[in-house]
Every structure is written in C-alpha cells, then in structure tokens.
Amino acid sequence: MLALLIGVTFAVLLWEIADANSATSARRASRTALVEAGSLEQLVLDFETGQRGFVITKREEFLQPWQAARKELPAQARRFTGTATSPEQRRIAEQIVRGVDSFVYDYSVPLVEAVRQGDPAASGLAATAEGKRRVDALRARFDQYTADERGKLAAREDIAGANARRAVIAAGVGLAASTALVAAFTVLQHRAVVRPVRKAAAAAGRLATGDLGVRIAPSKVAEIDALGASFNSMAGSLQDSRRRIMESVEEVHRRTARDLHDGAQQRLVNLMIGLRLARELVPDTESSATELLDQSIADAKTAIDELRELASGIYPLVLTVKGLVAAVQDLATRCAIPAVVESNFDQRIPAAVESNAYFVVAEAVTNAVKHAQASRIDISLELEEVLRIRVVDDGVGGVGAATAGSGLTGLADRVAAFDGVLTIESPPGGGTTILARIPMPA
Structure with missing residues (x-):
C-alpha cells in the first residue's frame, strides 16, 4: 500500500x-x-x-x-x-x-x-x-x-x-x-510483532528463573505463532519432565520411609523388646550386667526415635494413611513454636498433590523456625478449584528474591511443577507470608 x-x-x-x-x-x-x-x-x-x-x-x-x-x-x-x-x-x-x-x-x-x-x-x-x-x-x-x-x-x-x-x-x-x-504500519507492527516478541522475551526470562508454567498466547502473525507454539511445547515438556521427576522422587521417598518403618524400625523394636526381657531375667545383684542392659535399652529407644524422625522427614506415615490435613496437623504438633492449622476440607486429594503440598508447608514451617525468629505460625489450607496453602509467621521478615535460600527456591519448583504459583510477602519487621496456589487435576 x-x-x-x-x-x-x-x-x-x-x-x-x-x-x-x-x-x-x-x-x-x-x-x-x-x-x-x-x-x-x-x-x-x-x-x-x-x-x-x-x-x-x-x-x-x-x-x-x-x-x-x-x-x-x-x-x-x-x-x-x-x-x-x-x-x-x-x-x-x-x-x-x-x-x-x-x-x-x-x-x-x-x-x-x-x-x-x-x-x-x-x-x-x-x-x-x-x-x-x-x-x-x-x-x-x-x-x-x-x-x-x-x-x-x-x-x-x-x-x-x-x-x-x-x-x-x-x-x-x-x-x-x-x-x-507509516504510522499505522508502525502501530500494527508494534501490536503484531514487537509486543508479542517482548512478551516472548519476558516469558523466556520467567522460564529461565524456573517458572515452567508460563505460556505464550497465540498470535495472528504466523512466525510469532510458530515461535509461541514451540516455546509452549518446550515449556510443557520441561514441566512434564519435572513433574515426573518429582513424582518419582516422592515415590522413592514414600517407599524408603515405608521400608524404614517396616524393616529397620521393626527390627529395632524387636531388639528393644528382647533387651527388656533379658533385663527382667537378670537379677539385680548383677549390677554390671543390669547397667549394660539398661544402657542398651536406652540406646535402642533413642535409635528407634531417631529412625522414626528420619522416616517422618523422608515421608510421614500419617500422610500416606490419613492425608494432607492430618499430616499438617501432626507437623504442627511437633513444631518447636506454636502452630495453628485451619482447613475447610478433610477429604483426600491426588497423592502427588498431597505430598508436594505437605512438603511446601513443611519447608515453610522449617524456615520460620530456623530463620524468622517467629513466636507463632498460622497455617491455612483451603480447597476449591485450586488448593490454596497459606503459611504466616510473625518473625523478622525481609525475605526477598536476593535473600531467598535453596529451601524457598525448592518450594517454587514444587509448586511450578503442578502449574501452581508461589508468592512471598515479607516486609522487614512485618513477618513472612508464603502463599501457594496449586490447580487441582480435572
């Protein structure tokens, strides 16, 4: 023209x-x-x-x-x-x-x-x-x-x-x-090419930071649309791959925790029972023998407690048996500072989502206990079209992208693997709020 x-x-x-x-x-x-x-x-x-x-x-x-x-x-x-x-x-x-x-x-x-x-x-x-x-x-x-x-x-x-x-x-x-x-052509080019390219660049930046749920909208320009389709396919493949890896890791954790509980932990329990029976058979006049048995029984109990804690950290048994809400409540009872759990559901949800949601809560609670100097933690679980997880502490705050450790980065990866979004609000001196939204599978 x-x-x-x-x-x-x-x-x-x-x-x-x-x-x-x-x-x-x-x-x-x-x-x-x-x-x-x-x-x-x-x-x-x-x-x-x-x-x-x-x-x-x-x-x-x-x-x-x-x-x-x-x-x-x-x-x-x-x-x-x-x-x-x-x-x-x-x-x-x-x-x-x-x-x-x-x-x-x-x-x-x-x-x-x-x-x-x-x-x-x-x-x-x-x-x-x-x-x-x-x-x-x-x-x-x-x-x-x-x-x-x-x-x-x-x-x-x-x-x-x-x-x-x-x-x-x-x-x-x-x-x-x-x-x-020329002005109209410039505006059309900006809308049809420049703006989509900028959006593609922004999406690539988000993808590079680990947000695998980002997608590029379709474009009327064939080349831009082909670029967007390739980008979306790549991001989807990466997301599916990370989800499969995470599900595989969760399965390994679940199986390892079960093996520890059913294997080594049961053997230690049997050993401690045997030691207690042996202690009852030894007269109190044999002070050396009784002291050795009492010490062995204490060591066995300590080993059982440590093994139980280890298995719980790898994959808590209550999560497998009773589900997410019960596992989070059990986590709150074992927390070193007061933790309150609120939930609007008690039904089971897909196992992969349950395990990832639980470890999101566990990592957020661990960070609050270790680094936030908090005196209270509030945990909220809401289930609607998405699973909404909210962990709030009253600590020192000041957590940002530059100061976030590997734990919070791992949280973002977990949530993004299931098309979710993780946001952190942490003004200095105002505590920290971690909010995760995970879509529920259809």
Whole structure:
C-alpha cells in the first residue's frame, strides 16, 4: 500500500510537473512572440520616421534608420512568423508581414525614389495621408496580435499557477497519507510483532528463573505463532519432565520411609523388646550386667526415635494413611513454636498433590523456625478449584528474591511443577507470608 501510494503520488507529481513545464514553455513562447512583434512594429516605425524626415528635409542622413530597417526586415519578418504560438496567430502574423511588405515596397520605397527624383507630388498631403493610413492599419493589426498573445500568456500563467497548486496539494496529500500509513504500519507492527516478541522475551526470562508454567498466547502473525507454539511445547515438556521427576522422587521417598518403618524400625523394636526381657531375667545383684542392659535399652529407644524422625522427614506415615490435613496437623504438633492449622476440607486429594503440598508447608514451617525468629505460625489450607496453602509467621521478615535460600527456591519448583504459583510477602519487621496456589487435576 505504501509503495502504491508513493507511486501514485509521484505519478501525479510528474504529470503536474510536465504540465508546468509545458505551461512554462508556452509562456516563454508567448513572451518571445510579443518581443518579436514589438521588434517588427519598431521597424515599421523606423521606416515611417526615416521616410518622413527625408521627405521633409530631402537630406540622405535621415534615411539611415530607414535603410537599416530595410536590411533587417526579411530576417525580422521570418522570426516574427516563426514565433507565432498558434495557427490563428500565424495567420495574423502572415497578414501583418504582407501588410509591412506592401507598406515598404508598394509605398515607402517608391515614395523615397520619387522624392529623390524631385517629384513634387511625393511631398503632397495625399502621399503623407496614405502613409499614415497604412501605418495606422498595421499598428491596429499589431495591437490585435499582441492583445491575443497577452491573453494567451495570462491564461497560460493561470494554468501554470493551477498546476503548481495542484502539485503542492498532491505532494502534501501524498506526504500526509504516507506519514499516516507509516504510522499505522508502525502501530500494527508494534501490536503484531514487537509486543508479542517482548512478551516472548519476558516469558523466556520467567522460564529461565524456573517458572515452567508460563505460556505464550497465540498470535495472528504466523512466525510469532510458530515461535509461541514451540516455546509452549518446550515449556510443557520441561514441566512434564519435572513433574515426573518429582513424582518419582516422592515415590522413592514414600517407599524408603515405608521400608524404614517396616524393616529397620521393626527390627529395632524387636531388639528393644528382647533387651527388656533379658533385663527382667537378670537379677539385680548383677549390677554390671543390669547397667549394660539398661544402657542398651536406652540406646535402642533413642535409635528407634531417631529412625522414626528420619522416616517422618523422608515421608510421614500419617500422610500416606490419613492425608494432607492430618499430616499438617501432626507437623504442627511437633513444631518447636506454636502452630495453628485451619482447613475447610478433610477429604483426600491426588497423592502427588498431597505430598508436594505437605512438603511446601513443611519447608515453610522449617524456615520460620530456623530463620524468622517467629513466636507463632498460622497455617491455612483451603480447597476449591485450586488448593490454596497459606503459611504466616510473625518473625523478622525481609525475605526477598536476593535473600531467598535453596529451601524457598525448592518450594517454587514444587509448586511450578503442578502449574501452581508461589508468592512471598515479607516486609522487614512485618513477618513472612508464603502463599501457594496449586490447580487441582480435572
């Protein structure tokens, strides 16, 4: 469209310029015709003036202008007829030339010869009147010729002015339309290309920081849409891969915790029972033996407690048996500072979501206990279209992207693996609020 508009504008300008050039040439021709007409008329006046002076004075020096005009007449007559600007003007010019020739050769030359020969009739009133009549007739024709030519010159000047105005208007309209078209094209390019590319760059930045749930909206531009589709496919593949890895890790944790509970922990329990039975069989008089058995029983109990704590940290048994809410409540009872749990549901949800939600809460509680110097923790679990987890402490706050440790980064990864969003609000001195939103699978 821009190329077509510029082409049309330049075509109009060239046409107007051609017209302007034609009008300029025509004006130049008219001015030349007027100049040549004036020159020929001046020759006629030189003829008339020279012959009159000679007739009155009979002196040859008065014929010098007459003689010069006679020599110049043929060439001037050709120039005069040659500069006529139209067939009608040429016809009038030829009539004028014939009239000038008749005046010169039929009247002026015979009159001068007659005066030279001393003919008294040559100086009479009749001869003088005839000359005046002829000159007046020629001047009338010259006036008609110049008047017509001046009219044409004025018309051509009007045409040239109109052409110039049209050229200026065409140039202005073309420039304005081109500017508007370029501006519209720029806006469309910004909307269709620049803005989607910026959004793609922003999405790539979010993806680089670990937000695998980011997606690029479809675009009407084929190349941008293909880029967005490839980006979304890549992000989806990464997200699915991380989800599978996380689910695999959770399964390993679950199996490890179960094996510890069913294997090593049960064996330690059996060992402690055996030690207690052996202690009852040994009399109190055997102080060395009883002390050794009592110490072994205490060590076995400590090992059982540590193993139970280890298994709970890997994957709590209550999470497998009773679900998320019960596991979080059990976590709150074992917390080193007071922790209150509120929930609007008690049903089970998909195991992968349960385990990740539990460890989000566990990591947030651990950070509050270790780093926040908090005196209270409030835990909220809400289930609607999404699972909403909120952990609030009254600690020192001041947690940001630059100060967040690997624990909070791991939380973001866990939530993002399930298309969720994690936000942290932690103004200095105002405590820390960790909010996670995890969509529920359909």
